[in-house]
Amino acid sequence: MSKPTANLYIDGFNLYRRLLQHHPQDKWLDLEALGEYVLPDYEVNRIRYFTAIIKPLPAADPQSPQRQQAYLRALGTLPRTSVHLGKFRIDPRIMPVHPTELDSEGKPVTAKVKKTEEKGSDVALASYLLLDAFNNEADVYVVCTNDSDLVMPMRMVSEDLHRSTGLLSPMEPKRSSNELKQTNPIIHRQITLEALAACQFPDVILDGKGKIHRPVKWRLNSEGPDHSEPSNQ
Template sequence: MTRISVYIDGYNLYYSRLKGTPYKWLDIAALFRDRILLPQDPSATVISIKYFTAPVKANYARHAEASSQAQTQYLRAIQSRHPGLVHVINGFHIFGPASLPSYQEGAGPSKDKVSRVWMIEEKQTDVNIALHAYRDAVRGAYDQLVICSNDSDLEPALKMIREDVPDARIGLVMPLRDKDTGDGKVPNKRLTPLAHWVRHHIRDDELAQSQLPQHVTTKKKPASKPLHW
């Protein structure tokens, strides 16, 4: 039996793979455990799936309050669908004014031509993933960790896990479309050398086969798929 813990960068998964698709109501356990991990290792036992995100800011989101409510419904659904398996770890967003170089066609950025803008930043997600993955490794919580992210901020954590816990295997699932779609996004070359195996994309058929029921039973009222999803 191979004990596996999965660590998912929720925003990276959403913006790199799910945005603009009909697959946002995603059963992450069905995708990672049943479609990706078990077919390649029938002895795999997924003991934990940690989903890292941050609460949506309604006044910034495309669908305003509906976006915040959609996220709430989704997080309720994935935790209720797989109690004790799926864990949600929240960071937060901050707004702040910033001065950034103005874009001009054919010219590079210049500190002499800047614009004042509002910056929104997601805080703690990367450090939360890194710390949870590393702490679980040194505690011997898993035999293999699987990271779903394409973010180079995780490079130091993966390096340290390989150095300090050499028996732990590392799998990397890139939340990308098939390369044939030509959307321009490519696997992060700083992360791939640190993994024992790499999945370079997630297929549409795998997402389609890994959708939650329209209504998911919870301890309170059901969590329902948002209308605009």
């Protein structure tokens, strides 16, 4: 008997922040291997990965963008995986200092800061999730995130389109979003460090342009977390 089918939608920024940021040796992640590892009872039809191209930041590692580009090239070798890019923005903002301080007039003291944001990825994920479910592409639609902003599209897939949903949490179940769990997915599983370690690309991959090397900072003997910003840097 053939397995039921699954589509997998990965919130790259959330996966990075919740799990990969402090484990650089696991960032060379083969998403198709991961899908098969965490969903062994399903045939994974397709994987959609949502991220944004990062920009160099002051005082951050200047090699982060190059590592991300190497990773995106590696993902391009996977036949069932597509990458969907939002935008990475750096905007000046006036914001209150923390902890709150008041000036002589009783107003909050503010400071000018650079605010970094990934824009568009959540909307893109929700849109493709709904589109694919509407087209009845799979038996279950599995979202990898801990971002409660995706509660509404998951509910719409389940309640309005009458399709089954799944949730992959990039953190332990007791810390995963209650709002997401309350969408009643038929699958709720955790992505563990063991799963990440078991699903790495080879150190060298070939594509149409030549060899893609695993970044040195992402090797097992690298030292410390990668202090950088959104997605898989």
